[in-house]
Amino acid sequence: MTKTLLMTAALLGLSAASAQKATLEFWTISLAPLFNDEMNRLAAAFEKANPDTDVKWVDVPATAIEQKLLAAVAAGRPPAVVNLSSDMTVKMVQQGALEPMTLSDAQKKLYFASPLSTFTFDNKVYGTPWYWAPKVVAYNTDIFKKAGLDASKPPLTIQTMIAAAKQIKDKTGMYGFMPNINGTGLLYLFQEAGLPILSNDKSKAVFNSDKHIQLLQTYIDLYKKDYIPEDTLRRGYVGATELYSAGKLAMLITGPQFILRVANDNKAVYDLTKVAPYPINIAGNVIHTPLMGMVVPKGVKDKALAQQLALFLTNDANQLAFSKVTQTTFPSTVKASGDKYFKAGGTNATDQGRLVSSKELKKAKDLTLIYPDASKLNKVFKDNVEAAMLGQKTAKAALDDIVKAWNASL
Amino acid sequence: MSWGQQAALLTALLLSPALAAPATLTPVPDALAAVPGKVLIPAPQKAEFPAGTLPLTGLGLKLVGSAPELGWAARDLKAEWQTRLETVLPDSGSVSITIGTRSDPALAARAKAAGLYTEQPEGYALWVDQSGAYIVGADAQGAYHGAQTLRQLLTPAGVRFARIQDFPGLKQRVAMIYLDSYSRGVNDRLIPMLAGLKYNAVLIMSDYVQWDVAKAGGWASAGGASKAEAARVADLARSYGLEPIPLIETLGHVGWMFQGGKNLDLVQDPQSQNPYAYDTLNPETYSRVIFPVLKEAVETFKPKQIHIGHDEVRNRDRFPARDNGKAVGFEKLFVDDTLKLHDELKSLNVGTMIWHDAAFADAVAASLPAQLPKDITVASWNYSPAPDYPILSTIKDAGFKALGASWGDPLGTENYALAAQKRSADGMIQTRWTGYFGNPSLWDGQADQGVNYVRGGNSFWNPGAKPLAEVDPTLAETTYRDLYAPTPYAQHAGQLVDLSKLVTRPLSDPDEKGWIHKGPAIDLSKLPTGTVKIGAYRFAIGGAVMLKGSRGAASDLPTQATVELNQKADRLAFLHTTGWTTPKTRDTVGRYEIVYADGSKVVQPLDYGRHIRAWTELTPSSMVQAPGWRGKTADGLDVNLGVLDWVNPKPGQVIKSVTLISEGKEANPALIGLTLIGSGR
Structure with a gap:
């Protein structure tokens, strides 16, 4: 009888312990299906190190993650950790959707100072930096040859890239490139050209000078003369990758990780692809490189455990492992970044992309700006730039209108 | 009282955290006048x-x-x-x-x-x-x-x-509506409104209708509308002269068929975490899901045409993702699927409509459209305002019927309709994207998308007409609010409240010490003052009772202000705004506390975006607040004020006072006008 009671108690105890396992969910942005194995490995590794946890990975499309996160926080059922880009993090902090983290000095020192500062607002750290990847230009050597361009000498500046794009369209009928001007892309192009966005005290928007107008006008002219396809504004990198994969776009401005998508979609085009550095604008000599991070949403059940998971996912060993899987992204931790893996080139486009990117890292900077109510101001920016591109407004009128709206909110 | 005197008073008042003053009231015969x-x-x-x-x-x-x-x-x-x-x-x-x-x-x-x-x-x-x-x-x-x-x-x-x-300028004038579990309450208002706007068809988003085959397979969504409701809405639409065109998204955007983790063997990309497209090379896709759904849809809606989506097919997962699909290639997979569905519908005597973006994408436009049957209608969505939309001619020249499809950007709908007329397209669709289960948001949350119906109705019928925004910037908003929830034409007497003793900020800002300390280019100096008619309401306007907020320029303001009324009223109309925006939609930024003579109190919260919004924020996301004044700053920025019409739950009792309280957040409330409507029943 006593034995039976003890056994029953032990069984009950076991089942109670099992029931007490903490379920932790972490979300990533558009990593499925290419990186399923690595994400599942990370989940399993954290569970092994923390036997009382049950970790579930959920991948969310980039276009849906902000709304999904806000809805989850509002419903009181947020995931433990969420992967956000730097600009998304700004918006989520402003909307009160994130918890500040408490990192020790030793934990902070794992990361480069610049990436960590990207996730720091009002002296509070809201995310652990994860991966980044400077843009590169994948180009179709066959189209280059048909256009009379030297495939061994890709354009090195924005100006020569535009000239090459015109020559390609004139000679082959195919588009040369799709610049990153959709959404708020122009904000980064301005900064890459050394043009300021805000006044020094951040109280005024200043991107309606003659030089800003001239830069926007350059792209308007390209669009009007059909040197840029219509999909540029509407579909952004998705349309660009699709067109490049179809062998109908000469140069693809992309994060190197997306070259893998070309390999999946069209091996023949992938085999014709070479990778060059993203052409710099000499005036700025900087490349906007959005940084990814891991944040902890407001309302998590166990904040300490959530932070532990964020630190685990972005620790040195896991960042290096992730880079090796993606083959083209770079860690934001000090130690992993020095690994010799990043200095090795290769013959295929992916390996070339990684090497090219690693050389560009010294020019890389996350140019995301922090300003109040970024979501609404970004929409004003996007709407007006589109209106200018499509001929609804002049470049000057569009930039003036944005500046007016921004200045009322800054 | 001059502004200098007011400033002196204000300085004294600001030393205390709260303001209070008895009201001076002016009776008017038209405190509220609902007129056609x-x-x-x-x-x-x-x-x-x-x-x-x-x-x-x-x-x-x-x-x-x-x-x-x-x-x-x-x-x-x-x-x-x-x-x-x-x-x-x-x-x-x-x-x-x-x-x-x-x-x-x-x-x-x-x-x-x-x-x-x-x-x-x-x-x-x-x-x-x-x-x-x-x-x-x-x-x-x-x-x-x-x-x-x-x-x-x-x-x-x-x-x-x-x-x-x-007579209509465009032959087909389509408005998009949704079927979900909230369908009845919303669509019963929308359908008569759309008829009033002279649409002649409705595109009915029907992905989540609870088809028999979905129920049997365990993939019906609880948030979806029943088949009976779908049939009822279709009949209702017909009885208002609106031809029902069900939209059932296929090929991509097919999360509906994977509800509850079902049918995952049919997914295009087996490694996808969010199943998005189906496998066109698996016959079960058609026999188990797509064809039964189409058949039920035909029986339910009795449509002349079904829209089968086919947009954004490659936006999420890999497509093709499976080896057999890769061997065939995207273009043939797309064409074969479209042909299958087209032929199936044709056998049921129903036409086919698709979106244009995948079929006419730059990557395939030269070859794919030629492989599709020419009795398909191709609808081209483009939500960016442009002077022209040549894609309509591209579609027509390829042999298809062409419809434009607009959404909400300023002048996007109007310009597109004009291009559709110029290029002899068959018509226009006014789209709406409020989520599969978002019908209630059409009044509160995403009401701006309801406003677009009015713009579409105007320009689809008469593309050459002046855009409503140019006739009157608030016309589309006020019309939508009035058509969705019509009220009797009536004039109500009331009393205007003089708030001058409580004013904390002038409307103008000549020296960066006024309105929001941004100077004369960014102020409310163009708002008329005195006894002013704002929309259907009349107010006494002289300045703003602006309260404390987290912005530096609002940090020295009081946290609350009380106006002593000692009057009965049926309703109170508040002309108000916030000095700055907040990204936190529905965040409570303040409240009105209405205290009665018997000591009881009613609290009206001010949720940002619902009851109040910033003067610089134009998007009418909620109709809870009525559109009010619309104007410009000195440097041409469009600005606005809204009116919260508060219905008194105790009209028989004397209202002793009304207190505006700020939560001190980024969006700080500012009361500009207060009017008592009626004298209590």
């Missing part, structure tokens, strides 16, 4: 309005003919009389509202004699004079559209005299 609009929407092709009105006394209906549309016209006119005047429109009278078509020789002759005769499909002649009101449709649909115009000529004093010859 003077602008007809959609704008008729030709219209004159001679002076005068046809008296209501003795007025009755006279239908000439037996077409169902004439009965619908009578129904809608009777409803208008009942709603707006709270009276009955008789079936006959000493003076008639005559409704018929040109198939009646006598009516045709009268229309000709009036110089308003038209044979344009869906066109009509309408005239109102001392002898009566006449609607002569070129056909029965035209007579019905004429009745919608006549509804707008109704005033409390009678029917405005008018001489109108009208």
Whole structure:
């Protein structure tokens, strides 16, 4: 009888312990299906190190993650950790959707100072930096040859890239490139050209000078003369990758990780692809490189455990492992970044992309700006730039209108 | 009191955290005046309005003919009389509202004699004079559209005299609506409204209808509408002259078929975490899911055409993702799937519509469209405002019927409609993207998308008409609010509250010490002051009772202000705004506390975006707050103020005071006008 009671108690105890396992969910942005194995490995590794946890990975499309996160926080059922880009993090902090983290000095020192500062607002750290990847230009050597361009000498500046794009369209009928001007892309192009966005005290928007107008006008002219396809504004990198994969776009401005998508979609085009550095604008000599991070949403059940998971996912060993899987992204931790893996080139486009990117890292900077109510101001920016591109407004009128709206909110 | 004196008083007042002052009240006969609009929407092709009105006394209906549309016209006119005047429109009278078509020789002759005769499909002649009101449709649909115009000529004093010859500029005028579990409450309001705006079709998002096959397979969504509701909405739409076109997204955007983790063997990309597209090379995709759904949809909606989506096919997962698909290639997979669905629908005597973006993408436009049947209608969504939309000609030149599809960007709808007319497209779709289960947001949350219906109605019927935003910047908003939730035409007396003793900020800002400390280019100096009519309401305006916020320029303001009323009222109208925006939608930024003479209190929270929003924020995401004033700053920035119409739950009790309290957040409340409506029942 006593034995039976003890056994029953032990069984009950076991089942109670099992029931007490903490379920932790972490979300990533558009990593499925290419990186399923690595994400599942990370989940399993954290569970092994923390036997009382049950970790579930959920991948969310980039276009849906902000709304999904806000809805989850509002419903009181947020995931433990969420992967956000730097600009998304700004918006989520402003909307009160994130918890500040408490990192020790030793934990902070794992990361480069610049990436960590990207996730720091009002002296509070809201995310652990994860991966980044400077843009590169994948180009179709066959189209280059048909256009009379030297495939061994890709354009090195924005100006020569535009000239090459015109020559390609004139000679082959195919588009040369799709610049990153959709959404708020122009904000980064301005900064890459050394043009300021805000006044020094951040109280005024200043991107309606003659030089800003001239830069926007350059792209308007390209669009009007059909040197840029219509999909540029509407579909952004998705349309660009699709067109490049179809062998109908000469140069693809992309994060190197997306070259893998070309390999999946069209091996023949992938085999014709070479990778060059993203052409710099000499005036700025900087490349906007959005940084990814891991944040902890407001309302998590166990904040300490959530932070532990964020630190685990972005620790040195896991960042290096992730880079090796993606083959083209770079860690934001000090130690992993020095690994010799990043200095090795290769013959295929992916390996070339990684090497090219690693050389560009010294020019890389996350140019995301922090300003109040970024979501609404970004929409004003996007709407007006589109209106200018499509001929609804002049470049000057569009930039003036944005500046007016921004200045009322800054 | 001069602003200098006010400033001195303010300095003293600011030393305390709260302000309080007794109110000075001014009685007015028109504190609230709900009156009919003077602008007809959609704008008729030709219209004159001679002076005068046809008296209501003795007025009755006279239908000439037996077409169902004439009965619908009578129904809608009777409803208008009942709603707006709270009276009955008789079936006959000493003076008639005559409704018929040109198939009646006598009516045709009268229309000709009036110089308003038209044979344009869906066109009509309408005239109102001392002898009566006449609607002569070129056909029965035209007579019905004429009745919608006549509804707008109704005033409390009678029917405005008018001489109108009208017809649609675009043949197909489609508004997109949704089926979900909230369908009845919303669509029963929307459908009559869309008929009033002279649409002639509704594109009904139907992904999550609870099909029998979905229920049996365990993948029906609890948030979806029942089949009975789908059939009811289709019938209701028909009875308002709106042809139902179900939209069932296929190939991509097919999360609906994977609900509850079902049918995952049919997913295109087996490694996808969010199944998005189906495997076109698996016959089970069609036999188990797609064809049964299409068959049920045909039985339920009895449509002439079904929209099968086919947009954004490659935006999420890999497509093709499976080796057998990769061997075939995207283009052939897309074409073969479209042909399958087209042929299946054709066998059921139903036409096919698709979106254009995947079929006409730059990567495949040169070869894919040529492989599709030319009886497919291709709808081209483009939500960016542009002077022209050549894609419509590209689609037409490829041999298809072409529709444009717009959304909400300023002038996007209007410009696209004009391009559709110029390029002889078949019509336009006013899309709406409020989420599969988002019907309630059409009033509160995403009401701006409801406003787009009004813009679409105006420009699809008459693409050459001036955009509503140029007629009056708040016209589309006020019209939507009025059509979705119509109220009787009535004038209410009340009292204007003089807030000058409580004002903390002037509306102007000549020296960066005023409105929000941004200087004269960014202030409210163009808001009229004195006794001012703002929308349907009247206010006494002299400055702002702006309260504390987290922005530096608002940090020295009091946290609350009390106005002592000691009056009865049926309603209180607050003309208010916030100094700055906040990204936290629905965040409570303040409240009104209404205290009664018996000591009881009612609290009205101020949720940002719902009850109040910043003067710089124009998007009317909620209709809880009524559109108010719209103007510009000195440097041309569009700005606005809203009116919160608070209905007193205790109209019989004296309201002792009203206190505005700020939560001190980024969006700090500012009360600019307060009006008491009615004197308590």
